[in-house]
Amino acid sequence: MYRLLIVDDEQIITDGLFEVFSKLDLELDIYKAYSGQEALQWLNRTRFDIVLSDISMPGMDGLALMEAIRRSWPRCKVVFLTGFNDFEYVYQAIQHPGVKYLLKSEGYPKVIDAVKQSVKEVEDELQIHDLLQQSRAHRDTIETLAQSNYFRNFLFDAPKDETVREDFRRLNVRLDHEAPVLVALASLTHTDGKPSHAYRQDRALTVKMLSDSFFAGQATCVGFIDRYDDLVWLVQPISSRTHEETVRYLEGMFELVQQACLDSLETTVTVALADEPAAWDRISSVYEKLRERQHYRAGDGTRMIQRVLLKESDPFPSLRERSPRDKAEALTVLLESGRKEEFLEVFDELAEPVRTGRAGAAYLTELYYTIALLLFSYVNRWELREKVSAEGLMQAELYPSWSERFAYLRDTAAAIFSLRQSGEQNRAAAAIDKICAYVEEHIGEDLSLVRLAEVIHFNPSYLSRLFKLERGVNLSEYIEETRLAAAKEMLRKGELKISEVGAKVGYEAAHSFTRFFKKWTGLTPQDYRDGIRT
Template sequence: MVTILIADDEKLERNGIKLLLKREGAECEILEAENGKVALGILMDRKVDILFSDIKMPYMNGLELTEKARELYPNLEIIIFSGYNDFTYARDALRYGVVDYVLKPVNPKEFHKTFERVQGKIQSRIEDEEKQTRQGDYLKKYFLQNYLYKGNVEDYQQVQAYAQEMTDEKNPYIRMIIASSTNHFFETEEEHFVESLKEKLKRDFFYLNLNSNESLFLFREKYADYEELANQLNHFFQQHYDTNCYFAVSREVSGIQEMPEEFQQLEQLLEEKFYQPKQHIFVHGKKVESTEDVIVEDSEILNNISEDIKFKDITHLWQDFHRLEQKYTTDKPYSEMYAKFVFSSILKEVYEAMSSSEEKGLSKKVDQLYHCKTIQDVRSITSTAIQELENYLQEQNEGFRSEITEVKSYIYHNYEKELNVEILAEKVYLSAGYLSAIFKEATGMNLNRFIREVRMNKAKELLENSTKKITQIAREVGFSNTSYFCRSFREFFGSTPESCRKGEMDDKETEAEV
């Protein structure tokens, strides 16, 4: 709402201006002052958008008021009222930035034109300020994303320049939570949930969209229970949007300098969602709650082990094997013959996965296992076989590199299609978790980030070299939501799609490595 101050020593004149303003139908708050001194006091006490002032007033005339008002508010819109004989004074007021003057008696038509002109200037200024704020926000997010993913000193300096709240030593962001979905939730719902989430949590946070499946939340509270906060986030997304998300909670960081390393740890921690699908909260530094601590059916563990062997996922094969070992220890009751049957089944799958293994070698190992006198010996034989498999797969490492190449090639040629870790893993016959891990190891970035970079760079190419509409380009690079595409483009490159098309993007801002 616009705030208007009318300064005139004649009450009748002030009432006349109020009547004209009422006819304009503008939503505004009207303040009155009977002289320039009182008007200055009001201006010093609160912000005003438009000042209507008479030239001649006691204690402080309109020219004096105009000069002091301009010092307080450089953007204040000032309109002077004057009689014909005071025109010289009104003309002098123009050097103080008076927008216009209106001769008395006031002509309603002239007043309408003047007021309309002033409103247009105010609206234009508001739009310019909002545009600058949005551009600053996009640049802040652009440099912050680059800094989190790459940890470059240059990006850190830009974050300092564009985001003072990020480097506020008195009130720094000390905790991060990454939220991960599997249904492109942050592309379709990002516009709607941020403000309602702030209202629900009753706390402030900084929100950074990473891609259509991942977002980052930054918090300042030092003594909050962040695991419980992650549970609240999970409940919010389930209750209001019927979507399943996974959350990785950081350790406390002492400043933005520590964020890139901690961010990488959170991304790695989120990989556990592929192997612990029933668990939605992962806290860095806290032992992941696993089924070692509860009664687990052998069939569940054996099925996981079969999947690990099938997808050549040695890391989780060892984890699942150790879970099974915990069930068969000397201080727990078990059937000796059944235990040997369980471990021999693993032995068979391990040797079958090594194509060069001979059937005689497998029979010999199984026979050796069944003649074991202790469970430790049974576990040792199976463990040795898994180690052999690990060594075998390491020799086949070239195959993994070819699978990464195949995944990258598929993304390059199918960026317009729905893409996620699960879909890509099926293409190369690996588990989603294992593909995610080896892709990050090979390329230095996770798959979601890689997909986004490919799409953004293709969008930039189309903007620069075609006349296609932005809506069409968004669809062609895999975005169903044009509004989200434009926000993502600005946050990725630091410039709008329109600026890119006009060739106004800064060269430094267009750097994006894939």
């Protein structure tokens, strides 16, 4: 879903355009502002894809607003509304490529067409093949792979400070080894069957290249593929951006990356992003914390971007112990990434000697305890001991035959995956319950998708999708129904004026409250109140 911001200092124009676009089936998340300064506040909170703005406004005019847009969201499309006397403004605006301008007198159809055209331009720019064509000229495969290998090892065995500078120079890493870095972790899920390791690596590299094209010029970053075929980014802001601005920018750009990957690669991307930079000696701990938050996500996490609050998080976990055997390494990766079907398939392949009887007791004992240990470790780390019967994992002698022993391991693994899925569903329900409670408690305040996403630290697009999945209605519909119920209750009590009731449910303008109420009930607020009294 793309975001449209409507800006005009004349409230009747802003509200009129807001209502027109709200009724169209354009899949736009629409916001409004009554001044350039108010628009700037929105732009400082989240990404916008299209800004429809008056060009001549008091205080901050459209041109000044456009410069702010270019600094924060360079891919945002700008459509200016002008009057007949705005020639000087228009002359300056047309010096900037990609800016559209319309006369206010041309009417709504022209404005709608301009916004639709801007939506099409945003979609076209997300076509991954065009973006990859632009980035291939800058791609050096050997350098990318060398950096990935280096930083994979860095996560588990960071080199000494005196060697990092030379390592960065040799590998052409453009990060400052003395400055803190933001860490982001992206997990990829593919819809086309069970991809091979090479396929997953290739897709991860493609997503990395795509992301680099979005981040170029706005942040200094290195992306690499970790041992689970997920992507990790280490990011430092350019000099003109604060860390907070960089985090907000990354959230916005990752949403575009998600859309491009879904449309062109049939790949979904889930992102966990640290909310603040960390020193290099804490990178491993931050990475582990992001992996933990990916595990404790709400819902299935598909296309989710979660900001992880490091200061409010639990103490950083210690680094995972590596699996003692190469054959079990694949199971570890699949268990950690929640890929149940692939896990069970690999498990059955490893347990094949049990069925055929082609392996001796020593091999089967080692294999049993290798798998039992990774399951036992998982149960301990995620505190599942009260939900999964794991006491017998390290006591193979409790089961009389190898077939029963490995059947027990398989059943335990299946139970772990089921618990993980139910946990995701429970956390999704809890997150949505929190949103519903917030709406009810702040019914007269800002209940925009951006504000509600800030409450639970999700990105707005994911919150919208998760709410619909959990409650079966759009979040905007739920908010309107809640406002309507609150308004009816206050109108029945008769203690407040109608304008006061409207203000208490979020409608400062009386005519806006009247339109809203009549849309849902067929009555004006006054008619509704009079009907109760008779």
